[in-house]
Amino acid sequence: MASTSYKVIGTRPIRHDGTDKVTGRAQYGADIQLSGMLFGDILRSPHAHARIKSIDTSQAENYPGVRAVVTCADLPEPEQKVADLGEGDVNLYHLCQNVLARQKVLYKGHAVAAVAADDIHIAQEAIQQINVEYEVLPPVLDVLEAMEATAPVLNDDVRTDSMAGEESADPTNVAKHFFYEKGDVEKGFEAAHVVIEREYRTATVHQGYIEPHNATALWNQDGQITIWTSTQGSFMVRQQMADLLQMSESKIKVVPMEIGGGFGGKISVYLQPVAALLSKKSGRPVKLVMDRAAIFEATGPTPGSYIRVKMGADREGKITAAEAYLAYEAGAFPGSPVSCGCMCIFACYDVPHGRINGYDVCVNKPRTNAYRAPGSTNAAFAAESVVDEICERLEMDPVEFRLKNAAQEGTRRVDGVQFARIGMRETVEAIRDSEHWKAPLEGKHRGRGIGSGFWFNVGLKSSVTAILAADGTVSLLEGSTDIGGTRTSLSMQLAETLGIAAEDIKPAVVDTDSVGYNDVTGGSRVTFSTGIAVHNAGLEMRRQLIERAANIWEVDASEVQYENGEVRGPEGKVFTFRELAAKVHATGEPITVKGTSGSENQAGAFGTHCVDVEVDPETGKVEVLRYTIAQDCGTAIHPAYVEGQMQGGAVQGIGWALNEEYVYDEQGAMLNATFLDYRIPTCYDLPMMDTIIVEVPDPQHPYGVRGVGEVPIVPPPAALVAAIYQAVGVRMRELPASPPRLLHQILQAEAVE
Amino acid sequence: MPLVYIPPLLKSLTNGQEIVEVSGTNVREVIQAVEAIYPGFAARICDGDGLRSGLAVTVGTKLATNGLREVVDADSEVHFLPAISGG
Numbered sequence: 026m027a028s029t030s031y032k033v034i035g036t037r038p039i040r041h042d043g044t045d046k047v048t049g050r051a052q053y054g055a056d057i058q059l060s061g062m063l064f065g066d067i068l069r070s071p072h073a074h075a076r077i078k079s080i081d082t083s084q085a086e087n088y089p090g091v092r093a094v095v096t097c098a099d100l101p102e103p104e105q106k107v108a109d110l111g112e113g114d115v116n117l118y119h120l121c122q123n124v125l126a127r128q129k130v131l132y133k134g135h136a137v138a139a140v141a142a143d144d145i146h147i148a149q150e151a152i153q154q155i156n157v158e159y160e161v162l163p164p165v166l167d168v169l170e171a172m173e174a175t176a177p178v179l180n181d182d183v184r185t186d187s188m189a190g191e192e193s194a195d196p197t198n199v200a201k202h203f204f205y206e207k208g209d210v211e212k213g214f215e216a217a218h219v220v221i222e223r224e225y226r227t228a229t230v231h232q233g234y235i236e237p238h239n240a241t242a243l244w245n246q247d248g249q250i251t252i253w254t255s256t257q258g259s260f261m262v263r264q265q266m267a268d269l270l271q272m273s274e275s276k277i278k279v280v281p282m283e284i285g286g287g288f289g290g291k292i293s294v295y296l297q298p299v300a301a302l303l304s305k306k307s308g309r310p311v312k313l314v315m316d317r318a319a320i321f322e323a324t325g326p327t328p329g330s331y332i333r334v335k336m337g338a339d340r341e342g343k344i345t346a347a348e349a350y351l352a353y354e355a356g357a358f359p360g361s362p363v364s365c366g367c368m369c370i371f372a373c374y375d376v377p378h379g380r381i382n383g384y385d386v387c388v389n390k391p392r393t394n395a396y397r398a399p400g401s402t403n404a405a406f407a408a409e410s411v412v413d414e415i416c417e418r419l420e421m422d423p424v425e426f427r428l429k430n431a432a433q434e435g436t437r438r439v440d441g442v443q444f445a446r447i448g449m450r451e452t453v454e455a456i457r458d459s460e461h462w463k464a465p466l467e468g469k470h471r472g473r474g475i476g477s478g479f480w481f482n483v484g485l486k487s488s489v490t491a492i493l494a495a496d497g498t499v500s501l502l503e504g505s506t507d508i509g510g511t512r513t514s515l516s517m518q519l520a521e522t523l524g525i526a527a528e529d530i531k532p533a534v535v536d537t538d539s540v541g542y543n544d545v546t547g548g549s550r551v552t553f554s555t556g557i558a559v560h561n562a563g564l565e566m567r568r569q570l571i572e573r574a575a576n577i578w579e580v581d582a583s584e585v586q587y588e589n590g591e592v593r594g595p596e597g598k599v600f601t602f603r604e605l606a607a608k609v610h611a612t613g614e615p616i617t618v619k620g621t622s623g624s625e626n627q628a629g630a631f632g633t634h635c636v637d638v639e640v641d642p643e644t645g646k647v648e649v650l651r652y653t654i655a656q657d658c659g660t661a662i663h664p665a666y667v668e669g670q671m672q673g674g675a676v677q678g679i680g681w682a683l684n685e686e687y688v689y690d691e692q693g694a695m696l697n698a699t700f701l702d703y704r705i706p707t708c709y710d711l712p713m714m715d716t717i718i719v720e721v722p723d724p725q726h727p728y729g730v731r732g733v734g735e736v737p738i739v740p741p742p743a744a745l746v747a748a749i750y751q752a753v754g755v756r757m758r759e760l761p762a763s764p765p766r767l768l769h770q771i772l773q774a775e776a777v778e
Numbered sequence: 779m780p781l782v783y784i785p786p787l788l789k790s791l792t793n794g795q796e797i798v799e800v801s802g803t804n805v806r807e808v809i810q811a812v813e814a815i816y817p818g819f820a821a822r823i824c825d826g827d828g829l830r831s832g833l834a835v836t837v838g839t840k841l842a843t844n845g846l847r848e849v850v851d852a853d854s855e856v857h858f859l860p861a862i863s864g865g
Contacts, residue, residue: 290865442855547863
């Protein structure tokens with residue numbers, strides 16, 4: 026747990042936004058009501074792959090109550106340009122086509138046109154009056170089929186790009202090739218006592234945030250646009266809007282509303298540019314809200330994947346070599362996280378010889394987007410499952426194997442980079458020493474498995490403003506959307522720096538005109554990077570308070586110290602924070618300070634999970650009996666929120682492992698685009714998720730913070746399939762291990778016996 | 779002198795060399811130094827006055843935040859990798 030030298034860090038204050046959240050007063054995007062506001066709806070493609078021959082909007086435009094209709098023709102001609110969104114790039118040509126389809130539709134649900142009307146019912150009726158003539162094309166839905174030379178090609182402008190240049194002359198679905206190599210792989214396999222090579226598949230999975238995408242836009246007569254929206258990055262929305270509409274960022278203000286979950290899926294724009302265009306045409310504010318089917322069919326899930334892993338180990342259980350081939354579905358446009366999958370797949374271990382090939386492949390599914398530790402969960406499922414088989418062949422305890430091979434400070438990954446201070450080993454030791462691991466597991470059809478995972482975490486840029494009030498409280502203006510309780514984790518860091526109570530900080534997430542630039546809330550970065558900005562602001566406020574006290578006492582500032590929330594001068598002079606705050610306005614300029622960050626990067630986070638399951642061999646249903654998560658969290662600022670992130674991430678990983686998948690028919694229509702049929706785990710499905718916070722402080726943060734939000738989703742699938750194998754003796758190499766799939770494997774194994 | 783780790787797909791430009799030792803005080807200078815020995819290298823790494831889109835550079839264990847201007851010490855390792863995103 027946190028060092029006892031901290032007064033605020035490591036405690037569990039009530040969250041600053043708690044009352045508004047539990048009383049329903051918090052304002053989400055759908056709550057916005059503006060005078061004269063219109064309601065919009067979007068016409069979506071019924072086909073997974075088709076050429077648009079014509080779009081006739083005349084009937085819809087004349088429909089009573091309709092105020093505006095837009096299509097791709099209302100967007101400026103897109104540029105072949107890549108925009109840097111801070112955390113990842115986006116090809117604007119493709120983004121524009123994703124917002125409103127141009128020549129082709131590339132997945133069922135692809136937005137084609139939109140209507141704004143006096144109410145939502147009129148809008149829903151009016152979009153049915155838009156006539157689109159399609160030339161239906163064959164879809165390709167499987168990642169390996171899409172790589173074949175005979176596959177239907179989605180995008181005419183896509184060639185296989187790699188660091189070496191274009192690898193294909195003709196249009197292809199294989200958008201990118203990544204390659205990493207370390208040492209002599211063949212020599213490494215020759216030195217192995219046991220070599221396991223297996224193939225794995227994972228399904229397309231959605232982030233499953235509860236709050237739908239929404240956007241309300243007002244394109245004012247003076248050319249200023251205001252967008253109220255649910256987003257992980259208000260500054261990213263502003264930039265994407267500016268690029269797509271080809272206008273200056275200063276013309277756009279983004280007001281981030283409360284966000285009901287994002288997990289990586291609320292970074293890209295979908296509705297925001299469309300709402301703006303409808304507002305421009307109608308001269309009225311326009312609100313757009315997606316329904317659940319649209320969210321599933323038209324926003325970015327995480328990619329389905331094919332992964333082949335080969336790993337060798339010597340008699341003592343030391344890894345001698347590892348090789349992987351990863352092919353990830355990008356969806357309609359390039360951009361899957363396969364490069365991250367490549368860099369994560371063996372990151373938990375010291376692999377002396379390694380080779381990794383990764384491919385980003387377009388298929389007729391919605392364009393994929395980030396999802397907690399993007400790319401790493403697929404990869405860990407494959408690599409960790411092979412590790413489990415190696416342990417079985419060597420008759421070695423999987424904990425012992427992980428400790429023997431764990432990556433640590435100085436370990437060189439297959440991509441070449443050496444790790445800084447990390448806590449992989451410590452998470453395995455935490456599981457080894459846990460009550461869970463030590464407890465016997467008895468009973469028929471029960472099994473225990475463990476799995477480990479890695480995620481980089483990022484730094485990026487943040488800005489905050491802190492304003493001292495006369496009553497001794499401090500307003501903290503930030504631009505990082507609060508998804509996981511960061512108002513409080515940031516306030517606690519400012520309170521710690523100033524030596525005051527967390528409750529004396531008043532945090533507010535403000536719009537893009539009201540605070541300096543902030544990168545996205547993603548990459549497990551806010552408590553780390555915005556925390557550094559907050560710390561810097563706190564140090565500057567301390568400096569100004571020292572100067573002010575020195576001025577009041579008529580002494581030199583060098584004679585004044587800031588200590589534990591008090592300012593101390595010579596001859597026993599002292600001001601408490603409140604006393605000095607009360608004098609500020611009467612003794613000089615107001616104290617308003619800023620803090621920024623951007624030059625620091627995180628060292629990465631690891632987690633190791635242990636799970637007990639019971640499998641019903643008659644139905645293939647898996648019951649999770651017990652689950653323990655050990656994770657290196659650096660310093661846990663607010664342990665309850667850290668535990669919540671660990672539990673929430675693990676539960677999403679369990680859903681990925683056991684139930685969640687997009688089910689398509691042969692024409693590329695999703696068959697389960699509702700939460701009734703797309704099964705995410707609920708509290709009824711799971712036991713209490715036990716957590717062990719491992720604290721290996723990151724030296725790059727003043728309080729040792731590591732991001733915690735992403736890595737907990739990585740280990741669950743591998744841990745679960747290892748437990749299932751122990752329980753019923755079948756190895757699940759395709760996710761999800763849902764009842765029909767698992768039952769099929771059980772019956773097949775029984776037939777062989 | 780700084781060590782530049784050559785991305786495997788670019789080893790064809792460096793006659794199979796995996797690590798190239800060159801002089802330079804920032805990322806731009808080490809790229810130029812490799813380019814002087816192995817022409818064609820810089821074009822695969824840079825686009826104008828910046829790194830190619832989607833590319834990141836690591837100096838030592840740290841992801842560089844200052845692009846081509848990132849300071850490189852005499853004992854630094856320099857790696858070129860895809861940019862990392864997150865959820």
